[in-house]
Amino acid sequence: MPELSRRAASLGTENAFVVLAEVNELARAGRDIVSFCIGQPDFPAPVNVQDAAIRAVREGKHGYTPSAGIDPLREAAAKYMGAMRGGLPIRPQDVVIGAGAKPFIAYAILSTTDYGAGDEVIYPNPGFPIYQSQIVACGAVPVPIHLHEARDFAFDPKDLEKLLTPKTRLVILNYPHNPTGGLLGRRDLETIAAILRRHPRVWVYADEIYSRLCYAGDFFSIAQLPGMYERTILSDGASKTWAMTGWRIGFASSPALAPVFTRWVTNTDSCASQISQWAAVEAINGPQDAAEAMRASFLSRRDLIVGLLNEVPGVTCRLPGGAFYAWPNVTEACRMVGAADSEEFRKRLLHEAGVAVLADIHFGARVPGEGQHVRFSYAASKQAIEGGVERMAQFIREGAQRA
Ligand SMILES: Cc1ncc(COP(=O)(O)O)c(C=O)c1O
Numbered sequence: 001m002p003e004l005s006r007r008a009a010s011l012g013t014e015n016a017f018v019v020l021a022e023v024n025e026l027a028r029a030g031r032d033i034v035s036f037c038i039g040q041p042d043f044p045a046p047v048n049v050q051d052a053a054i055r056a057v058r059e060g061k062h063g064y065t066p067s068a069g070i071d072p073l074r075e076a077a078a079k080y081m082g083a084m085r086g087g088l089p090i091r092p093q094d095v096v097i098g099a100g101a102k103p104f105i106a107y108a109i110l111s112t113t114d115y116g117a118g119d120e121v122i123y124p125n126p127g128f129p130i131y132q133s134q135i136v137a138c139g140a141v142p143v144p145i146h147l148h149e150a151r152d153f154a155f156d157p158k159d160l161e162k163l164l165t166p167k168t169r170l171v172i173l174n175y176p177h178n179p180t181g182g183l184l185g186r187r188d189l190e191t192i193a194a195i196l197r198r199h200p201r202v203w204v205y206a207d208e209i210y211s212r213l214c215y216a217g218d219f220f221s222i223a224q225l226p227g228m229y230e231r232t233i234l235s236d237g238a239s240k241t242w243a244m245t246g247w248r249i250g251f252a253s254s255p256a257l258a259p260v261f262t263r264w265v266t267n268t269d270s271c272a273s274q275i276s277q278w279a280a281v282e283a284i285n286g287p288q289d290a291a292e293a294m295r296a297s298f299l300s301r302r303d304l305i306v307g308l309l310n311e312v313p314g315v316t317c318r319l320p321g322g323a324f325y326a327w328p329n330v331t332e333a334c335r336m337v338g339a340a341d342s343e344e345f346r347k348r349l350l351h352e353a354g355v356a357v358l359a360d361i362h363f364g365a366r367v368p369g370e371g372q373h374v375r376f377s378y379a380a381s382k383q384a385i386e387g388g389v390e391r392m393a394q395f396i397r398e399g400a401q402r403a
Contacts, residue, residue, distance in 0.1 A: 012133030015362035023356045034388035035356040036376040039178060039325070041243035043297075045279070046290035049242060052282035056275045065274045067265040068258070069097025069251075073277045076284040077251040081236055084211055085221040088229060094253045096261040097280075099272045101209045101237035101250030105172075106134045107264040108205045108233050111257055112170045115139030122163050123172040124155065126179055126327075126363035126373075128207070131172050141167070146367045149329060152318055153182030157191040164195070170203045171196065173222060176210040179363045179375040180327040181302075181320020186220045193225040204232040209250075212241040212291065215299050216321040233257060238276075240323075241291055242283040247276040298324045298378070301385060305378045308389040313396050324379045331371035337399030342372035349374075353395035355388050 019037050027033050044050070056062065068074060074092040082090040098104055105128075113119035116139045123131040125144035135142040143163055147153045160171070173192070175184040184192070196202055204222060211219045223232040237250030249272055252261055265271065283291075302319075305326050309317040314333030317326055330345055339345040346359040360366055360373040378385060 007137050007139075011137055012129055014129050016358055019356065019358055019362070022350070026350070026354075031354055033350070033354045033356055034380075034384050034391065036378065036380055036384075036388060037356045037358055038379070039377050040245040040379060041240060041294055041298075041324070042379045042381070043243040043290075043294050045242055045244045045247065046283065046286075048286045048290075049244065049279045049283045052286075053247075053275050053279040056278035061278055062274050065271040065277060067096075067271050068262040069095070069272060070274065070277050070281075072281045073097055073249075073251075073284075076281050077236075078253065080284045081234060081251065081253055084219060084236075085234070086224045088221075088223055090234075090253050091255070094255045094258050096252050096258050096265065097272050097277060098237075098250040098252060098261075098265060099248040099269045100239060100245075101207070101235045101252070102130060103265075103268065104233070104235050104250060104252040104261065105130055105205070105207070106138065107252075107261050108203070108235075108257070109134050109138045109140060109170060110264065111260045112203045113138060113140040118167050119169045120165060120167045121170045121172065122160065122168060124174055124177065125365065125367065126360055127172075128174060128178050129363055132364060140169070143168070144364060146370075147177075147180060147182060148367070149318060149370055152321065153177060153180035153327065154184050154188050157188060157195060160192060161195050164199050164202065168199065168202050170205055172205045172207065174207040176214055176320075176322025177325075178210070178323055179325050179358070179360075181323045181325040182327075183214065183216060183321035184222075185216075189220065189222045190225060193222060193228050196231075197227055200231075202231070204228065206232050206234050208234060208236050210240055210323040211236055213295055213298055213324060214322040215302065230255060238280045238283055242280075243290075243294060244276070244280070244283065247279060248272060249276050249280040301378045301380075301382065302326070304382060305376060305385050305389065308385065309376075312389060312393040313400070315392075315396070324377055326376045326378055327373050328376070329371050330374055333396050334372050336396055336403065338403035339399075342366075342374055345372065346374055348399075349392060349395055352399075353391045355391050355395070 317328035
């Protein structure tokens with residue numbers, strides 16, 4: 001059998017998909033599982049968006065499009081992204097449409113680092129697992145920056161200062177953050193920008209896919225700070241805001257890199273689905289009631305789950321500022337049930353109590369001194385949240401008695 005490349009052999013994954021397969025297998029075997037695994041809205045895409053897609057099909061709008069996307073969507077996305085970010089002067093030609101926001105992670109790394117040259121990319125840990133996986137696959141050097149519970153899961157800008165070297169090419173930021181729901185507030189972003197101004201060769205990738213799910217005041221982007229817009233790749237999309245994960249529409253903006261990203265799209269997907277692009281035009285330009293209702297629902301479910309988790313023995317949970325994730329500290333709960341770590345805790349919680357969550361190690365190496373965490377995606381019904389957290393409390397109470 002011919003050999004695989006080292007790159008392919010070392011390629012990471014999103015463990016959410018692996019755990020989900022485990023959950024589905026248990027469900028098929030008849031187990032009753034309450035799942036908090038999957039990071040996607042539990043709503044259908046808005047009806048006006050569905051209608052726009054059907055119209056596009058009926059009107060024959062289903063061939064290839066330009067790789068950068070159809071003009072109406074680039075225009076809509078430019079206007080939308082700019083308005084969401086304090087009136088940034090984003091032009092349609094600065095925006096590239098992708099098959100989701102995810103491909104832009106690879107395009108950004110591929111466009112700013114060279115394979116095997118020792119080029120470094122700083123990324124949040126814990127963090128979206130694709131950052132580290134793609135940095136390694138692209139032949140760059142992954143440099144994790146640790147997030148801290150005491151800072152509501154922001155990193156300490158002083159750590160950034162220490163990690164930046166002459167080899168640093170790219171800094172990945174993500175706010176609101178997956179998996180912790182943490183934010184980088186305006187003050188932190190100002191400090192980060194001040195540090196980065198002393199490193200003009202470094203690009204910034206601002207993963208702002210959860211920008212509309214920000215509960216602690218108006219969303220603020222690092223690109224709004226002086227000198228940052230030109231060197232920041234802004235990434236956003238339709239998946240989380242309009243419950244369109246499977247439609248695969250993301251938008252990235254960068255005046256300098258848009259032509260490069262366009263070439264990457266030509267080399268990979270050719271273009272995002274034309275049908276989904278027309279639907280995304282409607283998502284952005286049409287009524288926003290459904291998006292606003294989803295946001296309000298996530299906010300009330302955040303308050304519900306965080307309140308309930310903080311009543312569970314051995315569990316403490318910070319109030320996440322955005323997205324739809326809670327990241328409770330289960331260090332004491334692990335001790336109570338005799339679990340060696342969060343991963344053993346997660347497995348036992350799934351098999352013994354039928355509650356599916358992800359463990360911190362699915363989002364990078366555990367941060368020393370920060371204890372054990374698991375991730376709940378609270379894009380689940382109120383009933384699932386109440387029932388699932390109660391099962392977890394019961395599991396810990398019984399486990400503590402047995403241990
Ligand atoms: C932090 C982060 N970035 C990017 C993405 C990718 O989103 P999309 O569906 O637009 O590819 C996700 C999806 O879970 C995410 O959590």
